[in-house]
Amino acid sequence: xxxxxxxxxxxxxxxxxxxxxxxxxxxxxxxxxxxxxxxxxxxxxxxxxxxxxxxxxxxxxxxxxxxxxxxxxxxxxxxxxxxxxxxxxxxxxxxxxxxxxxxxxxxxxxxxxxxxxxxxxxxxxxxxxxxxxxxxxxxxxxxxxxxxxxxxxxxxxxxxxxxxxxxxxxxxxxxxxxxxxxxxxxxxxxxxxxxxxxxxxxxxxxxxxxxxxxxxxxxxxxxxxxxxxxxxxxxxxxxxxxxxxxxxxxxxxxxxxxxxxxxxxxxxxxxxxxxxxxxxxxxxxxxxxxxxxxxxxxxxxxxxx
Numbered sequence: 001x002x003x004x005x006x007x008x009x010x011x012x013x014x015x016x017x018x019x020x021x022x023x024x025x026x027x028x029x030x031x032x033x034x035x036x037x038x039x040x041x042x043x044x045x046x047x048x049x050x051x052x053x054x055x056x057x058x059x060x061x062x063x064x065x066x067x068x069x070x071x072x073x074x075x076x077x078x079x080x081x082x083x084x085x086x087x088x089x090x091x092x093x094x095x096x097x098x099x100x101x102x103x104x105x106x107x108x109x110x111x112x113x114x115x116x117x118x119x120x121x122x123x124x125x126x127x128x129x130x131x132x133x134x135x136x137x138x139x140x141x142x143x144x145x146x147x148x149x150x151x152x153x154x155x156x157x158x159x160x161x162x163x164x165x166x167x168x169x170x171x172x173x174x175x176x177x178x179x180x181x182x183x184x185x186x187x188x189x190x191x192x193x194x195x196x197x198x199x200x201x202x203x204x205x206x207x208x209x210x211x212x213x214x215x216x217x218x219x220x221x222x223x224x225x226x227x228x229x230x231x232x233x234x235x236x237x238x239x240x241x242x243x244x245x246x247x248x249x250x251x252x253x254x255x256x257x258x259x260x261x262x263x264x265x266x267x268x269x270x271x272x273x274x275x276x277x278x279x280x281x282x283x284x285x286x287x288x289x290x291x292x293x294x295x296x297x298x299x300x301x302x303x304x305x
Contacts, residue, residue, distance in 0.1 A: 027148040029296040031289030037140040038132060038208065038292070039284055046135065047112040047128045048087055048168060057090050060110060060139075060163055067146050069094030069161065072192045076183045078166040081176030089165040091180045091191070096150050097158030098194040105160045105201035105264055106145060106299070107255055108138030109167030109180065117172060118278035130283040133274060137208030137287055139163065141296050148296075152304050160195050164255050167205075181258035188262050200227055201266030203256040207295040208287035209271040212242040214295075218251040220267035223260045227267050227302075234302045240294050248272060269295060 044059050045052035057073075064071050074091040092110070112131030116124055142161050149159060166179030188196055207214070221228050235243035256266035271291075276282040 027152065027297070027300050029144055029148070029293040029300070031293045033289070034140055034144055034292040034296070035284075035287070035289030037143060038136050038287060038289075041136045041139055042130065042132060042284065046110055047131070048114040048166070050128075053088075057092060060092050063143065064092070064094030064146070064161060067094070067143070068150060069096055069146065070098055070192075071095075074184065074187070074190050076180075076187075078169045078179040078183075079176070080169065080171070081174035082171045087166065087169060089169075089180060089183075091165050091184060092163040093192050093195070094146065094161040094163075095158065095192045095194055096146070096160075097155065098192060100156050100158030100194075102157045103159060103194045103198040104157075104303070105162050105195060105198045105259060105266070106142055106204070107162035107164060107181070107201055107259065107266075108142055108204045109135060109165070109255060110139050110163045111135060111165050111168050111180075113168035113278060115171070116279055119280050121280075124280055127280070129278060129280055132284045132287050133206045133208045133282050134277060135168065137206065137292055138204035141204055141207055141292050141299075144292075144296050145300060148300055149303060152300075158194055160192060160198065162195070162201075167255060177253065178255050178258055181255035185258040185262040195264070198264045200224055201256065201259040201264045202227070202231075202299060203254060203259065203266055203268045204295065204299075205254055205268065205270045206274050206277070207269060207271060208292050209274050210286060210288040210291060212271050212288065212291035212294060213273060214243050214269055214271055215246040215248050217248050217256075217268045217270060219253070219257055219260075221247070223256065224265040224267050227265075231267070231269070231298060231302050234305070235298045238297060238301060240298055242291065242294050243298060269299075
């Protein structure tokens with residue numbers, strides 16, 4: 001079973017993380033509303049190569065603007081590492097209080113994988129996945145966090161919601177993943193100026209698994225150990241058991257790596273043990289509004305305590 005290593009680590013753990021002071025009442029992150037948000041996003045064309053992607057990107061931009069964000073886009077071209085076919089890609093940034101002296105970044109990828117190389121049916125390997133968890137759950141959580149943080153943080157704190165494109169452009173054995181965050185790291189001057197002043201970042205990826213289990217990610221613990229510790233202390237204080245006292249056995253290359261490379265020390269929250277990963281089973285019935293609400297609560301309380 002893919003989760004067995006986690007429980008082995010838990011059994012031999014010397015001690016749990018020291019609990020933080022019990023936080024005040026959290027913002028209301030309604031699981032049903034989060035699941036409905038994910039369902040609505042699945043109707044927005046975001047699959048790499050979809051001829052209607054521009055309409056999907058416009059919908060994301062409009063949604064951020066409707067929540068009061070100043071929106072910037074960063075268009076660029078990515079390439080299929082297996083054959084070199086070009087893809088028109090666009091990072092989308094929504095900034096709240098861009099002139100505030102303190103800044104941070106919340107990020108996820110919004111693109112959906114056009115290939116399903118892990119699907120048990122080899123005849124479907126060249127067909128796009130639904131992407132309910134991988135490409136949608138993170139966006140749903142950030143859309144819930146934006147207004148809650150906008151209304152709760154002090155006026156001296158601003159933040160950017162970064163929706164990276166092209167994270168799924170990679171191929172096993174060929175590389176090419178995280179095209180959007182990699183492009184950002186190499187062209188920071190094209191992004192909102194407030195991002196260059198960001199003190200830290202939190203990246204969400206695959207946070208909707210109905211059997212949510214999030215362990216510490218090694219790159220994150222190197223990049224920003226204090227933030228990792230605070231997130232897990234907050235989860236413990238909230239009684240959110242999905243944040244387990246364990247560390248993934250291997251470092252994960254995700255968008256947080258390139259945010260850190262750009263000078264924004266960032267951490268990744270991910271449930272890497274997801275059986276439907278890169279298959280056609282990654283659909284709405286495999287994700288949970290409660291799982292997404294768990295992640296939203298932990299991030300919100302960490303940032304507002």
